[in-house]
Amino acid sequence: MSNKAWLVRPNPADINRINEFQTENIVAIGWPGIGDLTGKTRQDLKEILSNPPYSYTALALGNAYATVDIFVNQMNKGDLVLTPDGDNIYLGVIASNYQFNPKVDNISNGYSHQRTVEWHNKITREDLSKALRSSLKVHRTAADLSHHYNEIKARCFNMPIPKTATTGPIKISYPLRPNFNISFEIPADMTKEEAERLKTFISTLHFKD
Incomplete structure (x- = not known):
């Protein structure tokens, strides 16, 4: 097992699919209509999402291809x-590499970009540390939570929670513009x-009108 957590x-394509995630043992993201992304680099994804059917530009493009690349x-x-x-x-x-499911690659379904998952536990939001709950406020479809790896691992496998998992600053990353993220830390009890x-x-902090 790695030391990464995500x-x-x-909500791929803005449709709640938690039932499908659980019954089909998957996680998935939206963006239907762009085909199989196997082998596509980050730059490839940027190009794909800047063209129809999405034609993203500026911040929307940066957010989209960063998320799909994750x-x-x-x-x-x-x-x-x-x-x-x-x-x-x-x-x-x-439990798998990236997979493309063409059967649900349409607007009404829209969760064709998938990975299989071995689900281990279901808890409540209140079971999480304040720091981890704060990190879940990020407005992204997918995000890196590896700085909370020890706590997530403990919760996943019903292990004791490391004391260090509930203290310390929270790392924040915000995509200000394409290819430029702002990273900073805030106190867990802000x-x-x-x-x-x-x-x-x-x-x-603006320098240009």
């Missing part, structure tokens, strides 16, 4: 996966007032 949301190229067999669905958290191990102060500070 977030994959159960699912197609960065995940590996043996990595851990966390899928949140409301208050429920599903935990498992990725208050709403502190978040508002940070928001005000960031709003003063």
Whole structure:
């Protein structure tokens, strides 16, 4: 098993597929209509998503191809996966390489980009540390949660939670523009007032109108 862990949301093509994820033992992402992505590089994915049917530009393009690249190229067999669905958290191990399922490659289904998963546990959001719950707020279909690997592994296999899993700063990565992410850390117990102060500070950082 690796030391990587990933977030994959159960809403490919904006349709909740948690039942399919569980019964078919998969995780999946949307973007139907672009075909099999086996062997496609990050640059290939950028080109594909900048053309029809999606024709993404700017930040939308950066977010899309970064997410698809995670699912197609960065995940590996043996990595851990966390899928949140409301208050429920599903935990498992990725069991396959990227797979393309043409039977569900259409607008009404739209979850053809898949990986098989061995599901191990189902817990609630309240079972997670505050730091990990905060990391789940990222607005991405798929994201790297490897900085929470020890906690996710413990929750996945019903092991004792390492003390270090519930403390320390939270690492944040935000795609400001294509090919440029901002990375920074915030305290795990950050208050709403502190978040508002940070928001005000960031709003003063523009240098070009």
